[in-house]
Amino acid sequence: MPQTSFALLTNLGRAKEAAAFANSTTVEITHIAIGDGATVPSGGETALYNQLALKTISDHGTVVGASNVAYFDCFLEAAEGPYTIREAGLYDVDGDLIAIAHYDPPISKPTPASGQTVEGTIRLEVAFSNVANITISIDPSMKVALQRLTVLRWIPIISMSLATPPASPxxxxxxxxxxxxxxxxxxxxxxxxxxxxxxxxxxxxPNGHGVSLPDGRVFERVSGTYVEKIALDSQSGKWVYAADSGTANAMVVTLDPVPAALTSGMIVRVKKSANANTGATTLNVNGLGAKAVARLDGSDMRPDDLPANMPITAHYDGTINKWVVVNFVGNYAANGPFSEVNLFGGSGTLTVPHATYTKRSFTSATIGAHGDVSLVSGSCKILTAGRYFVTTTAICGSDPATYPVVGQYPSAILKNSSLLSNGSGFAMDTAKVKEVSGSNVFVADFAANDLLDAAIYQGSAGASSASFSTSVAMSIVRVR
Known part of the structure; x- marks a missing residue:
């Protein structure tokens, strides 16, 4: 028996499409109606001849090889019917019939009560002048059986731990x-x-298919089994770990998958090569550019800061364009975790004006390999900004018969020529004491290029100045 099934735009549908084209608007298709009217449509219809049901649209698309022919689907569940479908129509958001279809032979849709269980899709294919003028509203709650999908999409599931079907699905x-x-x-x-x-x-x-549970966990099918692949890959560190294939001072790593760019906060974990660094060091990740590797304070690496085979965790700081080593401990074997420096001021007579802090220059220093400070013109110069633990001691000797002294501070500390701390003070008993000492202990944050000096203060009674034989020492340790 020859088939004479077809679909066409109604006169109203053509007029609406033309108006949409002229006004740069669209016709919004929202529903499909099915009916059993046997009359062959001509295009002048404004409704189906005998409508049986009005359905939301479950799917749509364009026909392969016919870019202006759109298809529209509605899904009929097993319990719907019974129907003998001879006609169908597309309705827009205004409730107007835009297109009408005729099915010959008709489509039979029985119900389970007939002894046949059938569920299926009714499709209309309609030619438009320009599909771009058409928008289609899909019902997001429409449930189409997964078996009817050409490609099995990633789907939410209720559980993957049940072995027995639930009683009331x-x-x-x-x-x-x-x-x-x-x-x-x-x-x-x-x-x-x-x-x-x-x-x-x-x-x-198939392998590669994914499902998700209500608690947000995601599983992917690999080698026939669903596994939490994203979580397992994250736990393994495989996305951010690589062994260094570069040289002592120019580390090179290749991550898989390849990062698109270096972004602030990006983390990499690197196993250093068999060679410790000998100075400033760079890291090149997947050819995205060799960037300086920095200590926690942003300063460049120093010799042996990165021992051979050291596991390094670094994050990229886009502000300073460097990889900052977050598990930095420095050259521990040589200096411990941070620099320690000892400075000494030689003995000799020092004239100290009344009520004045007078500097006692350091004359020698023992400086750790990290070089966080240096001895510059008798002062302790901070090279690396950070927090430092500072201890000073001082010994002063004088003739109490000549220089009766009260309120003296022999271990004061100056920062950039301004008083930072007096330390411990004392009063001299002019009848008994000829040699006194003082100490100063504190922790403070310093900036690069700050200058620290040991100083002596005297508050003698009746004398504008006093002379002391002095000896000072300072120990400074960077603790952060």
Whole structure:
């Protein structure tokens, strides 16, 4: 029997499409109606001849090889009907009939009560002058059985730990069947089970398919088994770890997958090569550019800061364009975790004006390999900004008969020529004491190029100045 099925735009549909083209608007298609009217349509219709049901649109697209021919689907569940479908129509958001279809032979849609369980899709294919003028509203709640999909999409599931079908499922409930299943799931372990009005649909998913649980956990099928691949890959560190294949002072790593760019906060974990660094060091990640590797304070690496085979964790700081080593400990073997420096001021007579802080220059120093400070013109110069633990001691000797002294501070500290700390003070008993000492202990943050000096203060009674034989020492340790 010849088939004479077809679809065409109604006169109103053509007029609306032309108006949409002229006004740069669109016609919004929202519903499909089905009916059993046998009259062959001409295009002048404004409604179906005998409408049976009005359905939301479950899917749509364009026909291969015909870019201006659009298709529209509506899904009929097993319980719907019984219908003998001879006509269908497209309705827009205004409730107007835009297109009408005729089916010859008609489509039979029985119900389970007839002894046949049928669910399916009714499709209309309609030619437009320009599909760009058409928008289609899809019902997001429409449940189309997964078995009817050409490609199995990533889907949400209820559980993947059940081996026995639940007692009261509803259509659309979906599970990954657990091991050793029973009942209607028997022998289907690892497959997708979706409940439909016709019963349990069993689907064998391909590798690479993904599902998600209500708690947000995501699983991907690998070698026939669903695994939490994203979580496992993250835990393994494989995305951010690589062994250094460069030289002592020019580290090179290759991450997989390849990062698109260096972004602030990006983390890499690197196993240093068999050669410790000998000075300033760079890191090049996947050819994105050799960037300086920095200590926690942003300063460049120094010799042996990165020992051979050291596991390094670094984050990229886009502000300073450097990789900052967050597990930095420095050259521990030589200096411990931070620099320690000892400075000494030689003995000799020092004239100290009344009520004045007078500097006692350092004459020698023992400086750690990190070089956080240096001895410059008798002062301690901070080279690396940070927090420092500072201890000073001073010994002063004088003739109390000549220089009766009260309120003296022999171990004061100056920062950039301004008083930072007096330390401990004392009062001299002019009848008994000829030699006194003082100490100063504190922790403070210093900037690069700050100058620290040891100083002596005297508050003698009746004398404008006093002379002392003095000896001072300072120990400074960077603690951060």
């Amino acid at each position: 509803v259509a659309g409930d979906t599970y990954v069947i657990a091991t050793s299943p029973t009942g209607s799931w028997s022998g289907q372990a690892g497959k997708i089970a979706e409940y439909t009005t016709a019963g349990w649909a069993i689907i064998a998913p």
